[in-house]
Amino acid sequence: MKKLVILGGGESGVGTALLGKEKGYKVFVSDKGIIKNKYKEVLIHNEIEWEDETHTEDKILDADVVMKSPGIPDKVALVKQIREKGIKVVSEIEFASGFTSATMVGITGSNGKTTTASLTHHILKQELEVGLAGNIGDSFAKQVLKDDYPNYVLEISSFQLDDIIKFKPHIAIITNITPDHLDRYDYQFENYIRSKFRIAENQTKDDYLIYDADDEVITDHLKNHPVQSTLIPFSLKKTFENGVYLENDNIKLTIDNRQFIMPTANLKLEGKHNVKNAMAASTVAHLLKIRKQTIRESLENFQGVEHRLEQVLKINKVQYINDSKATNVNATYFALESMDAPTVWIVGGVDKGNNYEELFPFINEKVKAIICLGVDNEKLMNTFGSMVDVIIETQFMSEAVKIAYKVADSGDNVLLSPACASFDLFENYEDRGRQFKNAVRNL
Numbered sequence: 001m002k003k004l005v006i007l008g009g010g011e012s013g014v015g016t017a018l019l020g021k022e023k024g025y026k027v028f029v030s031d032k033g034i035i036k037n038k039y040k041e042v043l044i045h046n047e048i049e050w051e052d053e054t055h056t057e058d059k060i061l062d063a064d065v066v067m068k069s070p071g072i073p074d075k076v077a078l079v080k081q082i083r084e085k086g087i088k089v090v091s092e093i094e095f096a097s098g099f100t101s102a103t104m105v106g107i108t109g110s111n112g113k114t115t116t117a118s119l120t121h122h123i124l125k126q127e128l129e130v131g132l133a134g135n136i137g138d139s140f141a142k143q144v145l146k147d148d149y150p151n152y153v154l155e156i157s158s159f160q161l162d163d164i165i166k167f168k169p170h171i172a173i174i175t176n177i178t179p180d181h182l183d184r185y186d187y188q189f190e191n192y193i194r195s196k197f198r199i200a201e202n203q204t205k206d207d208y209l210i211y212d213a214d215d216e217v218i219t220d221h222l223k224n225h226p227v228q229s230t231l232i233p234f235s236l237k238k239t240f241e242n243g244v245y246l247e248n249d250n251i252k253l254t255i256d257n258r259q260f261i262m263p264t265a266n267l268k269l270e271g272k273h274n275v276k277n278a279m280a281a282s283t284v285a286h287l288l289k290i291r292k293q294t295i296r297e298s299l300e301n302f303q304g305v306e307h308r309l310e311q312v313l314k315i316n317k318v319q320y321i322n323d324s325k326a327t328n329v330n331a332t333y334f335a336l337e338s339m340d341a342p343t344v345w346i347v348g349g350v351d352k353g354n355n356y357e358e359l360f361p362f363i364n365e366k367v368k369a370i371i372c373l374g375v376d377n378e379k380l381m382n383t384f385g386s387m388v389d390v391i392i393e394t395q396f397m398s399e400a401v402k403i404a405y406k407v408a409d410s411g412d413n414v415l416l417s418p419a420c421a422s423f424d425l426f427e428n429y430e431d432r433g434r435q436f437k438n439a440v441r442n443l
Contacts, residue, residue: 057081253282369390
């Protein structure tokens with residue numbers, strides 16, 4: 001009986017444990033932290049051996065294959081030992097994809113992947129049986145076990161791509177690549193770029209890679225490291241024979257002389273970055289033979305993703321916007337770019353080596369006040385202190401929202417777009433976004 005050891009007892013770990021057991025593996029789940037009760041109950045109910053707050057090394061090093069949670073870096077001593085012993089290390093995406101013959105759409109990128117994945121799934125589900133997994137919702141492994149959909153849309157992080165071997169999506173999307181998570185890649189941007197491009201490494205000419213042709217990081221990498229896939233670029237600036245571009249405020253998609261046209265004015269989601277997300281999603285739908293009318297209607301009624309430029313409430317003609325999912329500078333760039341009124345900006349958290357310079361034009365043009373929300377706001381205060389008249393720091397969401405309420409005038413926006421990770425004051429970005437929404441509702 002093959003032994004499967006799973007490091008990390010979260011959503012992906014427990015999903016993999018269930019699938020592994022069903023496929024005849026002897027499964028052992030080990031977590032250095034505390035496994036949440038809801039996951040413990042699943043493991044106990046399914047008679048799967050587990051431990052938390054420790055790693056029993058001899059049990060782990062006896063594995064035939066190890067599935068490690070995406071949150072565990074390769075630098076960890078135990079992971080090094082596992083690799084030195086020649087034990088195969090895989091991600092959940094790699095493990096689960098071996099047990100399905102479904103058509104897979106894989107979406108990666110520094111920003112926009114959740115929206116693009118959700119939008120793609122929203123269009124496809126009108127006409128196909130399709131699961132949405134990866135970094136979203138129920139784990140891919142659990143869905144392969146329970147639902148076995150014929151199609152999947154997967155939102156995939158670079159950490160999940162780091163541990164693939166054979167994984168191959170039929171259609172891959174790279175939304176964009178900007179410096180992020182560099183602490184996990186020896187502070188080498190090139191390592192992070194390579195990691196993202198692994199989404200295409202097993203593709204053949206019968207598979208597709210859809211990518212942002214306005215992103216120089218992507219286009220340069222493709223020049224120097226060509227892939228086997230059939231390339232479909234999208235752009236707001238260039239035009240293509242085969243690809244997607246803008247013409248007179250219309251999205252124009254052409255693949256093998258088949259065309260799809262949609263006015264950007266009809267898109268439910270606002271902002272230039274969402275035009276790109278719509279381009280990528282409609283390309284997938286077009287490749288999978290979804291009717292044009294269905295694609296149009298879906299783009300017109302898609303509500304967007306929670307915590308991503310989510311309009312919460314309007315109070316005294318001030319619009320409160322939750323963009324808690326903006327955990328890096330590039331995401332906040334898109335948020336500020338789409339602001340069409342004077343904005344009170346709530347920013348801060350765990351800084352991942354952020355360079356805020358690209359935001360300066362928006363600060364001068366659109367931001368009237370800045371509220372720094374973090375344990376350590378020194379860098380934000382130093383960077384933006386001289387650029388706005390009002391800059392205030394706090395460590396409580398409720399207080400940040402009350403200050404914003406006082407500072408904002410009729411017609412303004414209050415935008416939570418932190419540009420940082422959330423782990424100093426909050427559990428995760430969802431917790432941060434929910435606290436913001438509760439604070440706004442309590443005004």
